[in-house]
Amino acid sequence: MKKIKNMLPVMLAGALGLSATFASPIALAADPVKIGMITTLSGGGAGLGIDIRDGFMLGVKMKDGKLGGAETQVIEIDDARKVENAKQIASRMIKKDDVDIVTGIVWSNLAMAVVPSVTRAGKFYISPNAGPSALAGKKCHENYFNVAWQNDNLHEAAGQYVTDKGHKKVYLMAPNYPAGKDAIAGFKRFYKGDVAGEVYTKLGQVDYAAELANLRAAKPDAVYFFLPGGMGINFVKQYSQAGLSADTPLFGPAFSFDEGILKAVGDAALGVYNTSQWNKDIDNPANIAFVKAFKETYGRNPSLYASQGYDAAMLIDSAVSAVDGDLSDKDKFRAALRKAEFNSVRGDFKFGANQHPIQDIYVRIVHKEGDVVTNKIVEKVFSAHQDAYAADCNL
Numbered sequence: 001m002k003k004i005k006n007m008l009p010v011m012l013a014g015a016l017g018l019s020a021t022f023a024s025p026i027a028l029a030a031d032p033v034k035i036g037m038i039t040t041l042s043g044g045g046a047g048l049g050i051d052i053r054d055g056f057m058l059g060v061k062m063k064d065g066k067l068g069g070a071e072t073q074v075i076e077i078d079d080a081r082k083v084e085n086a087k088q089i090a091s092r093m094i095k096k097d098d099v100d101i102v103t104g105i106v107w108s109n110l111a112m113a114v115v116p117s118v119t120r121a122g123k124f125y126i127s128p129n130a131g132p133s134a135l136a137g138k139k140c141h142e143n144y145f146n147v148a149w150q151n152d153n154l155h156e157a158a159g160q161y162v163t164d165k166g167h168k169k170v171y172l173m174a175p176n177y178p179a180g181k182d183a184i185a186g187f188k189r190f191y192k193g194d195v196a197g198e199v200y201t202k203l204g205q206v207d208y209a210a211e212l213a214n215l216r217a218a219k220p221d222a223v224y225f226f227l228p229g230g231m232g233i234n235f236v237k238q239y240s241q242a243g244l245s246a247d248t249p250l251f252g253p254a255f256s257f258d259e260g261i262l263k264a265v266g267d268a269a270l271g272v273y274n275t276s277q278w279n280k281d282i283d284n285p286a287n288i289a290f291v292k293a294f295k296e297t298y299g300r301n302p303s304l305y306a307s308q309g310y311d312a313a314m315l316i317d318s319a320v321s322a323v324d325g326d327l328s329d330k331d332k333f334r335a336a337l338r339k340a341e342f343n344s345v346r347g348d349f350k351f352g353a354n355q356h357p358i359q360d361i362y363v364r365i366v367h368k369e370g371d372v373v374t375n376k377i378v379e380k381v382f383s384a385h386q387d388a389y390a391a392d393c394n395l
Contacts, residue, residue, distance in 0.1 A: 032071035033320055033327060036093035038086055038114065039104035041078035044204045045229035047260040048106045048305050049078075052128050054298055055306035056103070059313025062293060067313065068320025075099065079110060081204075086110040087117070094121045100327050101126055103312055106305075108132040108151060108178035109203075119143040122330065124337070128312040129305060132178045133185070136356050137389035143330075145337055145355045147315050148308040149277055150387035151179045152186025154253040157275040157361040157381040158224060159190035162251055168193035170251075171220035173211065173235075175227060176200035183226035183253070189388065196220035201227070206234045212242050223248055228255040233264045240268035254278075254375075257366055259303040262373045269366045269373060277359050278307045278346045279377050286314075286343035301374060307345050318342040348384070354393035358386045 037056065040049035053076065059067075066072055075097055079086040086105065093099045094117070102118045103126045105111045111130035118125045119141040127146040135141075136150045162170060170193060174180035180200055188195070196218040199211055215223065223244075227235045232255070239245060245268070254276035262269055280291045280301060290310055294302040302310075315337065322336035323329065340351050352358045361382040364375040 032073040033067060033101070033316075033325070034097060034099040035067075035072065035074045035316070036090070036097060036099040036102045037074055037076045037104035038079050038089050038093070038102065038110075039076070040081045040106045041076075043080050044231075045081050045106060048129070048229055048258075049104070051258075051260065051303045051305035052104060052106065052309035052312075055294070055302065055309030055311075056128065056313045057309075058290075058294055058297055058306075059310045059317065061297070063313075063317055067317040068322075068325055070320050070325030076104075079105070081107060081110070083110055083113045086114050090114045090117055094118065094123060099123060101316060103128055103316075104309075105130050108182070111135065112178060115144055116141075124330075124333070126312050126316060126337075128308045130179065131182075131356060131387075133182050133387075133389050134178075136354050136387050137392035138394075140354045140393035140395055142334060142355075142395055145315070145351065147312045147357065149359070150356045150389060151182035152189065152389075153385060153387055154255070154275045154277065154361060155183045155186030155224075155226065156190045156388075157363065157385070158251055158253060159187040161273065161275065161363050161381050162187075162222060162224060163190065163192045167222040167249075169196045169219075169221045170194075171196040171215050171218055171223045172198045173215075173223070173225040173227070174200060175203045175205070175231065177203045180226060186388075187224055191224075201231075203231075205231060208235050208238050212238060212244065216242070216244065220248060222251060224251045226253055226256060228258075229261070232256040232261045236261070236265045236269055236272075249273075254304045254364065257364075257375065258305060259301045259374065262366060262375070266373055267368075270368065272366045273363050273378070274366070274375070275361055275363050275381060276304055276375070277357070277361050278304055279362065279364055279375055281376055282345070282347060284343075284345075284347050287345040287347075290345045301372070311342075311344050311346070311349075314342040314344070315340060352386045352390045353395060354387070354390040355395065356387055356390065358384050361385050 131150040257274040319336035
């Protein structure tokens with residue numbers, strides 16, 4: 001590894017409210033592990049990026065600022081959910097900042113624009129969220145790892161659960177972007193009934209009056225929707241206000257019922273079933289410690305997104321440790337990432353051949369814990385589930 005002449009601080013980019021830096025007291029120390037975090041911190045969907053960032057930075061904090069025992073520098077920049085922003089930020093991080101790893105992207109359209117350029121440059125991309133089907137299949141890359149899921153996965157579990165519950169005429173709705181298309185494809189892969197309607201809305205849409213009128217006219221016996229962030233907040237509120245909740249049950253993935261959405265929606269979401277690979281009540285030491293530390297640090301319950309950000313940090317920690325902080329041998333570092341030798345907050349975790357998780361997926365119900373609207377696990381839908389695109393990946 002290269003050496004430097006001066007002490008290098010580890011900047012945590014304002015996360016955790018820290019103005020202090022972690023720094024090596026020893027001159028001529030090894031270069032830090034440099035991580036570029038591109039995520040959405042302003043505008044629509046900012047809550048998702050903030051949760052990913054906070055979960056990741058909590059992991060760094062819990063390792064005393066040293067992932068894998070190595071000084072760690074995190075360069076954090078807001079993409080504002082804009083493709084061109086994300087592309088420009090990634091280019092700067094690769095060419096000017098010379099980062100070792102890029103992470104943080106929330107949205108699949110941004111991931112599709114950024115990940116190929118990162119991997120072509122010989123850098124590693126660790127996804128804490130977006131898992132578009134193309135990057136899991138024919139466009140997979142040896143330097144691309146997804147620690148969250150492939151986009152279809154939670155929707156596949158929902159399709160199975162809705163089928164098991166006997167619903168035979170379901171109305172489907174998702175945003176018109178890669179993750180929305182993957183969502184509906186995943187649901188239909190396991191759903192065995194009829195489709196009453198299949199609607200793709202504008203990304204960032206806030207008014208669903210027209211869609212709700214068409215939905216009511218279709219007379220489905222259930223509705224399945226994927227609308228993350230502010231989109232989900234508006235839809236669930238409007239669905240309840242339209243009086244549809246009483247007669248037509250609503251199902252969704254965890255993305256439509258994360259902690260941020262539930263805080264904004266409140267009682268209108270009670271009783272809704274949603275699918276997830278994680279929840280705060282999963283009983284294992286890693287998750288118990290994570291939930292406790294997150295609440296103490298940020299004063300709120302962690303979300304699915306926060307758990308994924310944290311696991312991304314822990315994956316990096318395990319791999320950096322395995323190579324003794326020296327990322328110059330990329331083959332060794334890649335092999336260490338593939339082993340995924342860390343204690344995931346979701347329990348058993350391993351990568352499939354396409355470097356996406358093989359994991360259990362649960363159904364949760366929205367309920368109240370005191371005055372707080374939140375989720376609890378009801379049952380497991382899939383055990384050691386792998387995505388449908390792994391066979392198309394030639395790694």
